[in-house]
Amino acid sequence: MMKVLFFASYREQLNCNELMLSADEQPATLSELRKQLSEKGDDWREVMEDGRTLVAVNQAMTRRDAELKDGDEVAFFPPVTGG
Amino acid sequence: MTTTVHLSVQTDDFDPALEQARLSDNAAVGGVVTFTGLVRDNNLDDHVSGLYLEHYPGMTESALQTIIDEASERWSLYAVSVIHRVGQLHPTDRIVFVGTASAHRQDAFAACDFIMDYLKTRAPFWKKETTPEGDRWIEERQSDKDAAQRWQG
Numbered sequence: 001m002m003k004v005l006f007f008a009s010y011r012e013q014l015n016c017n018e019l020m021l022s023a024d025e026q027p028a029t030l031s032e033l034r035k036q037l038s039e040k041g042d043d044w045r046e047v048m049e050d051g052r053t054l055v056a057v058n059q060a061m062t063r064r065d066a067e068l069k070d071g072d073e074v075a076f077f078p079p080v081t082g083g
Numbered sequence: 084m085t086t087t088v089h090l091s092v093q094t095d096d097f098d099p100a101l102e103q104a105r106l107s108d109n110a111a112v113g114g115v116v117t118f119t120g121l122v123r124d125n126n127l128d129d130h131v132s133g134l135y136l137e138h139y140p141g142m143t144e145s146a147l148q149t150i151i152d153e154a155s156e157r158w159s160l161y162a163v164s165v166i167h168r169v170g171q172l173h174p175t176d177r178i179v180f181v182g183t184a185s186a187h188r189q190d191a192f193a194a195c196d197f198i199m200d201y202l203k204t205r206a207p208f209w210k211k212e213t214t215p216e217g218d219r220w221i222e223e224r225q226s227d228k229d230a231a232q233r234w235q236g
Binding site for chain 2: 059
């Protein structure tokens, strides 16, 4: 299984905070995951193609296309605004 | 140098005086710098009556620890304290605390400034404010990105 999380405005826009992908749905890379999620609809494509979208794999931010494996936790979120 | 770290993400309020005492509890410390962030009652010309803080449990703590580790490598610090509140807050509430202790003030000032700048751009917290027009997520500010950028290179 692969866990995909969404936070803040993206969670609301997609009406989804968590997706579980089974073994046969799991993409091999982050860019494949983005493409797969974009196909779920206009809102999803908007989030996936937004140049400001941040991604963390297993709770570490990544800026590159990453390889994904079973058990990974991938999170998509908008720019952070803490403090 | 071993840096003593106190890190907490919590819904409860905190006591800046207690943190000040914690940071000062070492005879080698010559300077303590602290920053306390408060919830304002206005933003972008609108009245703000509430602020909701969302975070990414698990990643938040590790992101803050990474920021503290980087500050400890750059400057000589005896102690660092970072507290960030989450959940529903209101104007005048304390929201964030960063404190640094060092032998000389320059290290403490720079490290405190650095931690706040990186916290605002790299730690997974999001603010949603309540205004007369409804609730809205706060957008990132270019000035925050620029502030973090100045520590690079």
